[in-house]
Amino acid sequence: DAGVIQSPRHEVTEMGQEVTLRCKPISGHNSLFWYRQTMMRGLELLIYFNNNVPIDDSGMPEDRFSAKMPNASFSTLKIQPSEPRDSAVYFCASWGLGGYTFGSGTRLTVV
Amino acid sequence: SQQGEEDPQALSIQEGENATMNCSYKTSINNLQWYRQNSGRGLVHLILIRSNEREKHSGRLRVTLDTSKKSSSLLITASRAADTASYFCASDNTDKLIFGTGTRLQVFP
Numbered sequence: 628d629a630g631v632i633q634s635p636r637h638e639v640t641e642m643g644q645e646v647t648l649r650c651k652p653i654s655g656h657n658s659l660f661w662y663r664q665t666m667m668r669g670l671e672l673l674i675y676f677n678n679n680v681p682i683d684d685s686g687m688p689e690d691r692f693s694a695k696m697p698n699a700s701f702s703t704l705k706i707q708p709s710e711p712r713d714s715a716v717y718f719c720a721s722w723g724l725g726g727y728t729f730g731s732g733t734r735l736t737v738v
Numbered sequence: 739s740q741q742g743e744e745d746p747q748a749l750s751i752q753e754g755e756n757a758t759m760n761c762s763y764k765t766s767i768n769n770l771q772w773y774r775q776n777s778g779r780g781l782v783h784l785i786l787i788r789s790n791e792r793e794k795h796s797g798r799l800r801v802t803l804d805t806s807k808k809s810s811s812l813l814i815t816a817s818r819a820a821d822t823a824s825y826f827c828a829s830d831n832t833d834k835l836i837f838g839t840g841t842r843l844q845v846f847p
């Protein structure tokens with residue numbers, strides 16, 4: 628298995644633009660997590676899914692953030708409109724037999 | 739916030755010395771995990787200790803857990819320059835991982 632795959636690896640966008648981050652979990656894993664990492668706030672859990680259903684989105688900072696998991700092999704995290712304070716590294720992780728596996732992250736810069 | 743805390747925030751040692759990092763968490767747990775992150779990279783799982791365990795070893799790593807104090811420690815023995823990274827504890831309370839603030843370890847050759 629190639630592990631958890633995130634795309635893009637890097638994203639630079641202008642303030643106000645829509646940003647979509649993508650994640651492909653490990654096949655057979657039934658939970659998926661989105662985390663955000665910044666210097667100021669560390670690693671924050673934004674939202675997680677179990678069997679494609681959102682379970683807890685209390686970490687989503689505001690309505691500009693939304694996440695979907697239309698099927699077991701794909702999830703998106705969307706920010707619309709983006710703001711400079713959204714600049715961070717966004718990690719996706721999946722959980723199943725063998726525990727948690729993290730993707731390499733998407734480094735988002737909003738200018 | 740449910741986020742745990744780690745101390746020290748930063749640690750600098752010489753190669754060959756031992757490095758100890760401490761973690762406190764806030765909720766009840768099924769297990770506690772430690773992760774490593776090299777600069778600009780993703781998180782790599784190091785070791786997991788279950789809530790009914792008090793100590794666990796893996797190579798040069800030794801982890802302790804005190805559930806009464808909601809605390810854990812990670813000891814890296816005989817450190818190497820390649821151990822330079824950030825280390826995070828993560829509490830697993832059944833359905834999600836909550837990370838600590840991390841310790842930046844610098845090992846000088």
